Amino acid sequence: MDILKIATFNINGIRSRLPALLEWLEREGPDVVCLQELKAPDAAFPINDIHAAGYGAIWHGQASWNGVAILAKGMDPLESRRGLPGDEGDTHSRYLEGAAHGVIVGCLYLPNGNPQPGPKFDYKLAWFERLINYAAGLYNSGHPVVLAGDYNVVPTDEDIYNPRSWLKDALLQPESRERYQRLLAQGWTDSVRARYPDERIYTFWDYFRQHWQKNSGLRIDHLLLNAELAPRLRSAGVDRWVRDRPRASDHAPTWIELDMGAKKEGAKRQRSTLKRSNTPSKITAWSP
Template sequence: MKIATYNVNGVNGRLAVLLRWLEEAQPDVVVLQELKAPQDKFPEEAVRKLGYDVIWHGQKSWNGVAMLSRIGEIHETRRGLPDDPDPSQSRYIEAAVNGVLIAGFYLPNGNPRPGPKFDYKLAWFRQLIEHAKTLLQTGAPMVLAGDFNVMPTDRDVYKPERWLDDALFAPEVRAAFFELLEQGWTDALRSVHRDETIYTFWDYFRNAYARNAGLRIDHFLLSPALADRLVDAQVDRHVRGWEKTSDHAPVWIELADKPPKRRRQPRSANQSA
């Protein structure tokens, strides 16, 4: 099962890029962020022509999230967080697909910091943490995926000293990310690329993509019931180099159908038969 997350930065303006990538990468399930399209303007027909079921939570001009599946029906369980600090913003969608509960979201940017936008980011993150805790208590296989707008460590940002005042690198935001991990979630991309420099976003300015001056802000967190099924986690970095593309690249994970079988430990010589 191949699950992807992609901040498209405008689903209609970059539809050609999205469709080209879907045909090339053939992900089974995709969560999209920053649709920047109202509910009635999502390009449903074009997506369905590629064989995907789709649900979306649109918003005019800003935000917006969607989920696509080509491996079965999408059973929506929630749109919007419980006790969302601002329900008018379309940032969260959750559904069961092929036996896995998937939450796709677009966490607030939070700049400028300090200020009301940063306060909103922290409040939204707090509600996500509380909801994630509730989800984990079910024991079901689950994925949290999307644009978290946080670089967890210095290794996740080009020249971290330049980002000390930014909301994406604020100590409170990084601490919130690790509070999520401490619940029992696994950072899929980092677990595969433990010591590597790997980014998911490159700004349009200052030739950032060509210089590989990027950020890792798009993440997959796996529940304990899924962590053992992780086969691979990668970034389709080349998509960022296409014409009229998003400033994010698609990120994907591959999950095995079942956890690997654990080998039985051989008995030691002093164990009785």
């Protein structure tokens, strides 16, 4: 597999939008998928349907909200962490990490933070600080790493149709943007912006005021690459057609393609050296 396609998709309810997910997997065939906002407990994750589509999965669910998952075509991801370190009392299912197809994949759903100011915004910033602290070690791990997910941050005014309409929103606050820039300052490459430095690219259109029909969008779904992966970036895009389907999520899948070349022999070595989390993995035995 020389070209590796990795996507992130805030599904906004995996049970109600499972048909849309399966249609997208069949049509676009990404090799690795990070899902957010499963809004389902672990027992309700549709693993049989995912297997039938040709994918293995690990997942970290939560009833009614949150929840993240990593899918990998033709294999089970090897889980290396669930949940960010730094707050043992945090019960939100927002971070999951595993190895798949020779790459370490961190799947994240950063807190929204609204309304702000207030405790939800404080939690957003504290979670962001934990991510920054943890990501520094990932970046310098020597392994190829992608941090993909719904960051709930609009990095600049060029990433939103009209910032004036969102001035009070947590996604645009200076504190949110400053933390995103501090994360990038570790060396991470914002892959979509790297491929399209001068274009307005949107990944989210809310359900109000015909924002989808008017293309009034935001870019809040990001795939960040460390120094081992950034030189391999070949293309990136947004599968906007998914957002146009009936009862669609308010996000569209965002993806990148990496040229992995022939240097895949280190995958087994990577799998054996990854640190395992204390929580048992949900890896299951199956055949595609």
